[in-house]
Amino acid sequence: MTTARVLFVARRGALVAADAGTQAPSLMPGVIPALLDLRRAGHRLVSIGRLDDFLRSLFASQGVAFQAEIEAAELPDYAASHAADPERSFVILGASDDALAAGVTLGTVRVSADGITGETWPAIAGRLARPNRTAEVTRKTRETDIAVRVNLDQPGDIAISTGIGFFDHMLEQVAKHGEFSLDLKCRGDLEVDEHHTVEDCALALGQALREALGDKRGIGRYGFVLPMDEALAQVAIDLSGRSYAVFTGRFGRDAVGGLPTELVPHFFRSLADAMGAAIHVEVKGENTHHMVEACFKGVGRALRRALRVRGDELPSSKGVL
16 A cells, blocks of 8 residues: 655644634744645645634645644544555644644654744754655575665765675775665675675665665656776666666676676666666776776766755656656
8 A cells, every 4th residue: 555644733833823812823933835845745734623714725825735634533543544654644743732742653743933842844844855765674585684774865874794895895886976875784605606695785775775765756767877997887777666677798807806797787687676777787898897896886876866856856757656
């Protein structure tokens, strides 16, 4: 079942500071721009508490549409029946709304005008509209035991250990040039062969990248190229959700630093399968080390462009990737 990101927003304390009798209520500072940002990021809005005609018209005139208006007691059933994602749906409360918070099972966020007893609306929008895209994957078989963690929005934290030194270096190039953090640990049956370690690391990394991408809203989707001395790798990537891999090139050596060169195209094929991406790599050159490294760096550079968020639109005329 497809889940939805839903924000349940308390009318009193989160949308409006207080009722003022028959006078117009006082909106919380920054609430309308924040709700617009959150809607553009794909969140659905539900008001906890019925809106009067004035408030409903006010929000609608600014482009803020609420999917529903419910009472607090209806929240659990509504969340379940509308498939609210438990990890990415939140209840947004006033700073002192302890009674409502006590019965909430989703994550809660408290709003305050001063940012002391809770977060301001601009801060909430900045955090929830574009949370870091992260994923953790473990893959354990009779041949390998792998743990992978990625963060697509905080580059620089790279730690890799597979037991194959040159392969570690190549995975580091993918993360470094892709501008994402990567922690990958693998214990594989290297006493048997390198094949299982290389293949399963590609599958685990591809799965982690796919999960971290989420709904892919705003990504560049495509990415391309890289020269390295006499070697030239041309890389094209499409994060389409459809797996396909093409590798064109011949290496002059059977292995580089313990990494069999026949496993290089197999790595990219496995990565494409697990990631749901089309990956095309073409390489030529004279030095096999340079050729292999150009391939991995090129894929990293292509991923940098494809993973980068440029807006809020889904880059597909289908409406889904």
